[in-house]
Amino acid sequence: MALVKLNPVYPDPEIITRAAQLLRGGRLVAFPTETVYGLGANALDAAAVARIYAAKGRPKYNPLIVHVADVALVPTVAAGWNDAAERLSHAFWPGPLTLVLPKADAIPEGVTAGLPTVAVRVPGHLVANSLLAAAGIPVAAPSANRSTQLSPTTGEHVLRSLGDAVDLILDAGPTPIGIESTVVDVTTSTPTLLRPGSITLDELMRVVGRVDQTTHAAGESARPAPGMLEKHYAPRAKVFLVAPQDVGVRVEHERANGLRVGALVVHASVEPTPEIIIMPADPAAYAAALYASLHTLDDAGCDVIVVEKLPETNAWLAVRDRLTRAAH
Numbered sequence: 001m002a003l004v005k006l007n008p009v010y011p012d013p014e015i016i017t018r019a020a021q022l023l024r025g026g027r028l029v030a031f032p033t034e035t036v037y038g039l040g041a042n043a044l045d046a047a048a049v050a051r052i053y054a055a056k057g058r059p060k061y062n063p064l065i066v067h068v069a070d071v072a073l074v075p076t077v078a079a080g081w082n083d084a085a086e087r088l089s090h091a092f093w094p095g096p097l098t099l100v101l102p103k104a105d106a107i108p109e110g111v112t113a114g115l116p117t118v119a120v121r122v123p124g125h126l127v128a129n130s131l132l133a134a135a136g137i138p139v140a141a142p143s144a145n146r147s148t149q150l151s152p153t154t155g156e157h158v159l160r161s162l163g164d165a166v167d168l169i170l171d172a173g174p175t176p177i178g179i180e181s182t183v184v185d186v187t188t189s190t191p192t193l194l195r196p197g198s199i200t201l202d203e204l205m206r207v208v209g210r211v212d213q214t215t216h217a218a219g220e221s222a223r224p225a226p227g228m229l230e231k232h233y234a235p236r237a238k239v240f241l242v243a244p245q246d247v248g249v250r251v252e253h254e255r256a257n258g259l260r261v262g263a264l265v266v267h268a269s270v271e272p273t274p275e276i277i278i279m280p281a282d283p284a285a286y287a288a289a290l291y292a293s294l295h296t297l298d299d300a301g302c303d304v305i306v307v308e309k310l311p312e313t314n315a316w317l318a319v320r321d322r323l324t325r326a327a328h
């Protein structure tokens with residue numbers, strides 16, 4: 001394994017070429033996207049894709065997202081396209097949106113966990129896009145963390161979670177968006193939001209009109225909806241979601257139990273310590289800081305993380321989703 005540092009806006013072409021060669025050779029390369037770091041492998045190579053599952057300890061029923069350099073390459077991985085796909089890709093690609101489309105035959109079953117559909121996105125990060133262009137292949141890439149752990153927003157997070165399981169880590173610093181892409185299934189008669197992300201429900205509806213929301217899948221069959229492992233995006237510490245007015249009391253209570261207590265607060269007033277993190281009051285800024293903050297509190301050895309509950313509005317949907325899973 002090797003971690004190499006790259007300039008996020010002027011990535012060294014020699015390093016990109018080397019990483020692209022590794023991908024073409026069936027190896028695993030972790031790379032930054034605008035959302036989180038991905039663990040990439042050649043999406044057309046079943047053996048390479050199997051290595052992703054092994055490295056992550058990922059259950060076989062959890063399908064992967066395929067990344068392509070440009071919308072023009074979607075027909076190499078997907079067998080269908082429609083008006084909703086056209087509008088959404090036009091509005092949000094390159095960017096943090098994943099579309100679920102009918103799968104092309106060239107995509108091995110391992111990528112889609114046997115589903116007839118494939119999740120596709122064109123990322124909006126110079127390193128990711130340079131790598132995809134240089135590799136000239138579609139790249140399957142889940143978040144570059146061990147299964148059920150926190151997603152990585154820095155190269156260091158990838159190194160600590162996956163270590164030697166990765167052939168190369170491209171480290172271009174913190175990812176700007178900080179939570180995973182919005183996933184929308186466009187094979188349903190009304191587009192269906194499968195995973196909330198930084199592109200909000202309201203933004204989607206402005207482009208395609210109605211958008212349905214999924215309910216959680218159960219059981220171990222291939223999951224039509226993402227992140228459906230009940231415990232997902234979780235730090236090591238136990239996470240409690242607490243109403244703003246109760247945060248202070250809860251923190252004191254846990255401290256009185258002799259526990260090392262961290263907190264993510266926006267408005268709540270708490271006796272400050274280095275482990276009390278004041279989070280931004282803006283949903284996008286909060287999302288950008290979320291995983292990095294949880295990683296920090298884990299690293300500080302917190303037993304418990306008290307998180308101030310956030311408003312029940314659509315703007316906070318993606319952040320609430322990740323926090324609910326972390327608290328499961």
Ligand code: TXA
Pocket residue numbers: 033035036037038039062063064065098100112115117118119141142143144179180181182183194223224225226227228
């Ligand atoms: O922002 C992101 O999407 C990041 C970066 C690396 O692109 N990737 C990511 O991948 O979050 P992952 O594997 O952690 O999450 C992919 C989600 C899974 O939870 C999976 O259930 C869903 O996408 N998914 C993949 N294929 C699907 C399909 N055919 N139908 C429905 N959902 C699918």
Ligand code: MG
Pocket residue numbers: 142143151
């Ligand atoms: Mg993930």
